[in-house]
Amino acid sequence: MSRINNPVSDQAGVLEDTTLLGPLDTVLSTIDARNIAIGVSGGADSAMLLIAAAQIVSQHKKTLHAVHVHHGLVDAADAWAAHTAALARQLGLAFHFLPVRVTGDSGKGTEAAARLARYTAFQNWAVNHNCHHMLLAHHRDDQAETILLRLLRGAGVQGMSGMAAHTQRGVLQLYRPWLDVDRSRILNAAVHYEAQTGWIPVQDPTNRDQKYTRAAVRTLLTPILNARWPQWQGNLLRHARVMAQSSLLLQDLGEMDLRHCELTEDGISFSLARWRQLPQHRQANVLRQWLQRHHIPMPTEARLNQWLRQLRQVHALGHDRNILLKHHGCHIVCQRGQVRLRWDDSV
Numbered sequence: 161m162s163r164i165n166n167p168v169s170d171q172a173g174v175l176e177d178t179t180l181l182g183p184l185d186t187v188l189s190t191i192d193a194r195n196i197a198i199g200v201s202g203g204a205d206s207a208m209l210l211i212a213a214a215q216i217v218s219q220h221k222k223t224l225h226a227v228h229v230h231h232g233l234v235d236a237a238d239a240w241a242a243h244t245a246a247l248a249r250q251l252g253l254a255f256h257f258l259p260v261r262v263t264g265d266s267g268k269g270t271e272a273a274a275r276l277a278r279y280t281a282f283q284n285w286a287v288n289h290n291c292h293h294m295l296l297a298h299h300r301d302d303q304a305e306t307i308l309l310r311l312l313r314g315a316g317v318q319g320m321s322g323m324a325a326h327t328q329r330g331v332l333q334l335y336r337p338w339l340d341v342d343r344s345r346i347l348n349a350a351v352h353y354e355a356q357t358g359w360i361p362v363q364d365p366t367n368r369d370q371k372y373t374r375a376a377v378r379t380l381l382t383p384i385l386n387a388r389w390p391q392w393q394g395n396l397l398r399h400a401r402v403m404a405q406s407s408l409l410l411q412d413l414g415e416m417d418l419r420h421c422e423l424t425e426d427g428i429s430f431s432l433a434r435w436r437q438l439p440q441h442r443q444a445n446v447l448r449q450w451l452q453r454h455h456i457p458m459p460t461e462a463r464l465n466q467w468l469r470q471l472r473q474v475h476a477l478g479h480d481r482n483i484l485l486k487h488h489g490c491h492i493v494c495q496r497g498q499v500r501l502r503w504d505d506s507v
Contacts, residue, residue, distance in 0.1 A: 174356055175212050175349055183337040184212050188220045197225045197294040199282060202244035204350040204361035205297040211353060213295065214251040227285060229278045230259045240362045247359060258285055271372055279329055286332040298323055298336045301343040304393040305377055307400050321404035414449025417442055427453050429500035444468060454501065457488050
């Protein structure tokens, strides 16, 4: 690892690309909080986001925190953490080291398990440090890969809208200011920064390891798409914007139909009879919107269809005590004509 020759605070305007600084400046100006976290792995993308934010954060009178998750999946992970901590020190920022354990027996695969562990660590850190706003360095290339992967996995309308520029996980607000930025600009900034300071981003070999799904897309599919359809990323991103608009329409319709179904004030239950009055395709949308309200992951198409069949067949007043739909730690039951969510085992 290369050392940093000089702190960036001694070098005004180290990064000058307004394509990088502009969206970041906009996001920082909209966050009404003093403490801002940045998820930083030590790779070029997150490191440049940290450096760019450090360059302009004083204008917004905010305090930055560099938050690094240590997955422990490769031998170099300890060195990456130390290298990233050195960058944070040179920038004059607090560095937070979050070790996690990625279990291989979850059935989700290593990539998904690592992602879940990372976001869980971020959320726990946010609660413990009372810092509820975090910036992530996902960019245009990441977005295109995400949409392509979701398409191949058969995602629905909401999934095909891609990553959102602003989302919430628990108390943590997540921002992605660079979703419209080509990665080539970030890499150019990293080269420029290295020339001025000597700091080199870490290189994660798993990003090119084809045993990982995203890496396989990046190394096998992307070069072919770039050669045959140079505009494929832009086309996918336009598709994602249309899907995002469609998703909002479905949410609005779902909320309207939930009101029709006499959703209770706590959002836990609604009328089975009123739900049955809806066209069948809107019945499915109601269930999706109901689950989304409670941040419950969407069921597979097969499981949702099974639920629909059972709910359409149950006694109109919900007297069928055999209705018990289990999903992600909760139960969907029918009681006294109500479709109800329960999180306990006493069903």
